[in-house]
Amino acid sequence: MTDKPIIDHGLEGVYYTESKIAMIDGHLGRLYYRGYPIETLAQNSSFEEVCYLILYGKLPSMMELDSFNYQLRNSREINPSVLAVMTEMAQKADPMDTLRTAISMLPGYDIDAYDNSNEANMRKSIRLISQVASMTAAIGRIRGGKEYVAPDSSLSHSGNFLYMLNGAKPTENDARVIDIMMILHAEHGSNASTFTTIAAGSTLSDIYAAVTAGIAALKGPLHGGADEAALKMLYAIGEPENTEQYIEDALAGRKKVMGFGHRVYKAYDPRARIIKAFLEELQHSSSEEVKKLTAIELRAEKIMVERLGNQKGIWPNVDFFSGPVYVSVGIPLELFTPLFAASRMVGWCAHMMEYWQDNRLIRPLDYYSGELDLKYVPMSER
Numbered sequence: 349m350t351d352k353p354i355i356d357h358g359l360e361g362v363y364y365t366e367s368k369i370a371m372i373d374g375h376l377g378r379l380y381y382r383g384y385p386i387e388t389l390a391q392n393s394s395f396e397e398v399c400y401l402i403l404y405g406k407l408p409s410m411m412e413l414d415s416f417n418y419q420l421r422n423s424r425e426i427n428p429s430v431l432a433v434m435t436e437m438a439q440k441a442d443p444m445d446t447l448r449t450a451i452s453m454l455p456g457y458d459i460d461a462y463d464n465s466n467e468a469n470m471r472k473s474i475r476l477i478s479q480v481a482s483m484t485a486a487i488g489r490i491r492g493g494k495e496y497v498a499p500d501s502s503l504s505h506s507g508n509f510l511y512m513l514n515g516a517k518p519t520e521n522d523a524r525v526i527d528i529m530m531i532l533h534a535e536h537g538s539n540a541s542t543f544t545t546i547a548a549g550s551t552l553s554d555i556y557a558a559v560t561a562g563i564a565a566l567k568g569p570l571h572g573g574a575d576e577a578a579l580k581m582l583y584a585i586g587e588p589e590n591t592e593q594y595i596e597d598a599l600a601g602r603k604k605v606m607g608f609g610h611r612v613y614k615a616y617d618p619r620a621r622i623i624k625a626f627l628e629e630l631q632h633s634s635s636e637e638v639k640k641l642t643a644i645e646l647r648a649e650k651i652m653v654e655r656l657g658n659q660k661g662i663w664p665n666v667d668f669f670s671g672p673v674y675v676s677v678g679i680p681l682e683l684f685t686p687l688f689a690a691s692r693m694v695g696w697c698a699h700m701m702e703y704w705q706d707n708r709l710i711r712p713l714d715y716y717s718g719e720l721d722l723k724y725v726p727m728s729e730r
């Protein structure tokens with residue numbers, strides 16, 4: 349047996365590729381997409397423009413953005429066969445399972461499906477970004493026992509998402525809330541779902557297969573599922589005055605408090621900072637429910653930061669403040685993670701195409717620590 353190598357458990361701290369898409373400074377709490385600070389993009393940009401930036405590596409001209417928007421808007425309708433499967437499945441299955449299944453059906457209806465050129469992959473990426481938002485809205489409709497709402501090509505990406513979900517044109521403010529949340533979730537380096545996407549695509553399968561794997565990885569509560577888990581925790585706390593005891597009990601029981609901690613950020617997640625400020629801004633127009641959830645969050649944040657902030661580098665992450673923002677625009681809890689997938693689709697696609705420019709099959713090693721040369725005992729003697 350070979351000497352035991354040093355094992356980077358969970359690939360922590362391991363670099364496996366170069367990328368020009370996102371830069372995360374985990375110590376200073378900074379995030380850039382293609383060189384632009386996330387704060388600048390959240391303040392000035394639209395989700396569509398950020399998608400263009402992430403995919404093409406530069407901000408679009410007016411004409412380029414118009415053409416990009418045209419393609420996005422014309423890819424919104426869900427194929428009736430896919431919708432039929434979704435309608436049957438979504439009643440009972442977890443929304444992320446329905447979304448994963450629906451996305452994996454798409455190559456059956458795409459003339460570019462098995463063309464792996466960069467041009468075809470770009471076209472498929474645009475379709476995927478468009479489709480995943482429509483599908484997320486459709487899952488919400490089906491689970492709410494409501495009729496499918498066809499897309500409206502006069503609306504922005506976020507506006508259309510809300511329209512397909514609620515069946516009514518959203519206010520400008522609500523559409524902007526979703527737009528900003530989608531910008532903040534659009535990309536984040538080699539997180540678990542992006543790495544899974546790349547690992548699947550590194551076999552030279554195809555972009556649909558790759559992002560289907562990414563959706564599977566996003567589902568878990570240690571990754572995309574954390575925003576849902578964080579909001580459930582706020583509901584479990586119930587009243588602001590219960591917060592401190594709840595958190596103390598969780599820490600005493602060595603339970604993870606959802607929405608805190610990050611593999612890369614050992615400082616305040618800049619996205620959480622933006623969402624927190626945004627939530628505070630929304631307070632004057634918020635419902636009593638959102639106000640109460642926010643009050644619980646602020647108390648939970650205070651005690652967590654006091655206890656674990658500087659001591660262990662555990663700070664609020666992007667998922668902590670998201671819940672009440674989504675509640676404020678009527679997004680049901682179970683759609684939080686699908687909406688995360690709808691935002692992150694662009695990051696998955698951009699990374700996949702970038703990796704394919706210099707593809708190498710991802711194949712790490714595990715160190716075998718089991719027994720060897722065991723004596724085979726026939727069934728009758730066991």
Ligand code: ACO
Pocket residue numbers: 569570571572574603604605606607608609610611612656660662665666667
């Ligand atoms: N609550 C309480 N303690 C925590 C938390 C938390 N949320 N996160 C980490 N810690 C503690 C750990 O118990 C550990 O303590 P120890 O040193 O006494 O053993 C220490 O901080 C280090 O934690 P690790 O789990 O080793 O950190 P890792 O880098 O593996 O974890 C992770 C990152 C998985 C995100 C973790 O912080 C966690 O489970 N958080 C809750 C889930 C969550 O919010 N996930 C969303 C991440 S962001 C995203 O995916 C979009």
